[in-house]
Amino acid sequence: SSGINAESNDELSPEYDSYSSCLLLNVQSLNPSARSTCSWKIPYLENIIKQKSRTNCLPFIAITESWLKSYVHDAQISIEDYCVHRCDRSTRVGGGVLLCTHRDLHITNTETLDKDSCQLLMCTSETSKLIICLLYRPPSAKDTDLS
Numbered sequence: 708s709s710g711i712n713a714e715s716n717d718e719l720s721p722e723y724d725s726y727s728s729c730l731l732l733n734v735q736s737l738n739p740s741a742r743s744t745c746s747w748k749i750p751y752l753e754n755i756i757k758q759k760s761r762t763n764c765l766p767f768i769a770i771t772e773s774w775l776k777s778y779v780h781d782a783q784i785s786i787e788d789y790c791v792h793r794c795d796r797s798t799r800v801g802g803g804v805l806l807c808t809h810r811d812l813h814i815t816n817t818e819t820l821d822k823d824s825c826q827l828l829m830c831t832s833e834t835s836k837l838i839i840c841l842l843y844r845p846p847s848a849k850d851t852d853l854s
Contacts, residue, residue, distance in 0.1 A: 728763050730755065736774040737805070739783040753786055766809045771843045773803035794819035794828040804828045804841045812837075824848045 732752070736745040752768070759765050768786075773793065775784070781791040789807040792814065796802030804826050808814055813834050820827040825848055828841045844852070 728759075728765055730759065730765055730768045731771075732768065733771045734774075735772045737770070737784055738774065739779060749784060749786070756786065756789075764809060764811075766812045767839060768807040769839075769841045770805040770807070771803075771841070772801060773805040774801055775803050775805065790814065792817050792828060792830050794821055794826040796823075796826055797821050798823050802826055802843055802845065804843045806830055806839060806841050808832075808839075820853075822852055825852050827853070 734745075734748055734752075736743070737748055738745045739749060740746060756765055756768070768789070773795070775793065775795045777795060777797070779795075781793075784805070785791055786807055788810050790810060791805065791807055793805040794803065798821075802824065806828055808830065812832055814830045815833045816831040818827075818829045825842065825844045827843075830839045831837070832839075
């Protein structure tokens, strides 16, 4: 399947009003290859961001099931005004997480964990006092997969 499911969260702590909106997507592949059936997803995502930015800037976009591999360069999946942080699944097809942070949200530290079926990405912004964690855990994963 190559669908995109989007959810918006507008109820974070009022202490972070400028970061009170995010976009969460399960994209089931962001393969940027011209021959890929998924090559339309980055332009589609850019359009969503432009529409959303008219009312409120999105500080970050969280993406699960990116299905990317290390040979795909960040520049191939970049979105204007956003920095790319990612944790690809290294052992098999599927999985992976990607976080696009707005250029004004300065990420000072990034940690990743790739445990075969599960991927975890943690980004810290010390200036904004935020820690953003993104975890992909497939339904078939065992409770012990992140141990």
